[in-house]
Amino acid sequence: MNNKMNFPFDVxxxxxxxxxxxxxxxxxxxxxKLLKVMTERILQEEMEAHLGYEKxxxxxxxxxxxxxxxxxxxxxxxxxxxxxxxxxDREGNFTPQLVPKRSRDLSRIDTQIIxxxxxxxxxxxxxxxxxxxxxxxxxxxxxxxxxxxxxxLAAEWQNRVLDDVYPIxxxxxIHYKVRHEGKVVVKASYTCLGIxxxxxxxxxxxxxxxxxxxxxxxxxxxxxxxxxxxxxFIVCIDGLKGFPEAIASxxxxxxxxxxxxxxxxxxxxxxxxxxxxxxxxxxxxxxxAPAEESAKEALKEVEIKWKxxxxxxxxxxxxxxxxxxxxxxxxxxxxxxxxxNAVEAVHRQLRKVTKNRASFPHDExxxxxxxxxxxxxxxxxxxxxxxxxxTISQLSIIxxxxxxxx
Numbered sequence: 001m002n003n004k005m006n007f008p009f010d011v012x013x014x015x016x017x018x019x020x021x022x023x024x025x026x027x028x029x030x031x032x033k034l035l036k037v038m039t040e041r042i043l044q045e046e047m048e049a050h051l052g053y054e055k056x057x058x059x060x061x062x063x064x065x066x067x068x069x070x071x072x073x074x075x076x077x078x079x080x081x082x083x084x085x086x087x088x089d090r091e092g093n094f095t096p097q098l099v100p101k102r103s104r105d106l107s108r109i110d111t112q113i114i115x116x117x118x119x120x121x122x123x124x125x126x127x128x129x130x131x132x133x134x135x136x137x138x139x140x141x142x143x144x145x146x147x148x149x150x151x152x153l154a155a156e157w158q159n160r161v162l163d164d165v166y167p168i169x170x171x172x173x174i175h176y177k178v179r180h181e182g183k184v185v186v187k188a189s190y191t192c193l194g195i196x197x198x199x200x201x202x203x204x205x206x207x208x209x210x211x212x213x214x215x216x217x218x219x220x221x222x223x224x225x226x227x228x229x230x231x232x233f234i235v236c237i238d239g240l241k242g243f244p245e246a247i248a249s250x251x252x253x254x255x256x257x258x259x260x261x262x263x264x265x266x267x268x269x270x271x272x273x274x275x276x277x278x279x280x281x282x283x284x285x286x287x288x289a290p291a292e293e294s295a296k297e298a299l300k301e302v303e304i305k306w307k308x309x310x311x312x313x314x315x316x317x318x319x320x321x322x323x324x325x326x327x328x329x330x331x332x333x334x335x336x337x338x339x340x341n342a343v344e345a346v347h348r349q350l351r352k353v354t355k356n357r358a359s360f361p362h363d364e365x366x367x368x369x370x371x372x373x374x375x376x377x378x379x380x381x382x383x384x385x386x387x388x389x390x391t392i393s394q395l396s397i398i399x400x401x402x403x404x405x406x
Contacts, residue, residue, distance in 0.1 A: 032079040040085055043096055047087040050094050065091045075099065078149065151364060154371040158205055162228045165403055166194040167395050168336060169204070170236045170343040171220075171243075173212040174350060176366055177359035184359050188212040189350075189370055190220050193343040195336070197403065199388030201381045203346065203374050204229075208363045214242030221250040233399050234325070236340050238262040239315065244322055253402070257325040259340040260287045263315060270312040279306065286316070287338065292327035296320075329398070332391045349377045 014030050023029055048054050051065060070085045088094060095101060173188040180187075190207040204224060209216050217240070232254045235247050244256045264283055271279045282302045289295035299320075303313050316323060326334045336342070353373045360366040385391065396403045 027080040029079060032077060032082060035077060035079070036082055036084065039099065043084075043086050043099065046096050047089065047094060051089065065089050065093075073099075150368040150371060154206075154367055157371065157375075159227070162194075162204055162224065163196050164228060165231045165233075166196055166204070166229060167233045167392065167399075167403070168195040168236065169193070169232050169234070170340050171217065172238060172340050172343040172347065174347045175212070176208075176354065176357075178208075178363060178366055179359060179361050186211055187363070187366070188216070189366065190216065191343055191346060192220060192224065193346060195342075195385060197392065199384030199392065201342065201378075201385070203378060206367065206370055206374060208366055208370075212240065214240055214246050217243055218246040218249070221246060225250055231402055233395060233402070234337050236337050236342075238340060239266065239319065255325050255328075256322045257337045258319055258322045259338075260323070260326075261339045261341065263319075263323060266315060267312040270309055271306075279309075279312070282306070287323075289327070292324050295324065295327060330394060332387045333394060336385065336391070346374070346377060349373055 014033075017023070026032075044055070047067065051063065051067070053063070055067070066089065068088050068090045071088050073084055073086060074081050075084050076082075084099065086096060086099065170193040171190070172193075173190050175186050175188050177184050178187045179185075187208055188211050190205075190209065190212075192204040194202050194204045196202055205220070205227075207216075207220055207223075209219075229251075232251045234257055235251070235254045236257045236259060237243050237247075238259050239262055247254055247256055264280065267283065268276050268280065282305065285298040286295050286302060289298050299316055303317075306313060326338045329337070350370055350373050353369055354366075357369075360369075392403075
């Protein structure tokens, strides 16, 4: 049997003439037409499997059960109602799997494609997967258009109104190779993870732009403010130059905490391999100190002991203002803010679904897959941060008048 999908209209011509999202995904859009053709083809193949022979085959003469025309049924799709022609057999025992009898909802096909895309499968992977399951050669154009609805969902999510106050927010970036103007360049995906007043984690937004820089973070911060964020208590970041100034310009009352883990990593690279274990143990005496004064004393001792490695110690002196922020807080809050591991955990999930992609053809392709991955991981955040009731009570006292818990 020829598994090449033949369409009753010129797909490439209609794609070239499409000017709006309505042309692609509307009631009379291209995607709906493609969905109808693909679905009816799969139903015909299910009938062939049921009867045991292909349409117009000589084998039908040797069987009692044969095709017996079609039934028309109206089904719901993501693109509005659609009339579908389903084959029937003489004995009336054909039971379609794709569109079961009495089923009127076909939206799950698109959902399956989007789900596969969200798991990191490429267009070719999805095409191959559908061929193996249904024996149907679904065109890459259909899959690409099917995933276009992701951009609509991502845009709605990216522009949603946010809470007035986020007690704690984490910022970090992850880098990907993206094709741009005929060349593959490295772009940064900026992630903002907030902890809201109820103690639940929430990715506030996703931005893809130039390589990581303070100027781009300023744009991100302004967008958060424009979407309704009026106040942030504590911002946790890595050591990017100019970032604290950008934060202060948009949220002047926010306290800034540099990630201690990033500080350690940056220092260790200046220490010989054999001495790193001892050096890290000494650094621990700084950030594990019970109070800022004892931490300063520990820093002096480390500085004297490791004076032969000034580049490893200098950043701790230079950035002490933002390194030492967490000493103001009790243990419960320190555990949350001393590192950006919370947002890095999100990035680990993103890497799982992007690891098979050497590069992305354009920004939209990257945004689609990252948005779906974030949506999936967010579904698992059903519980609040441990000990949040105590944490938020302490924060409401420390930041008196800035948090309304009613």
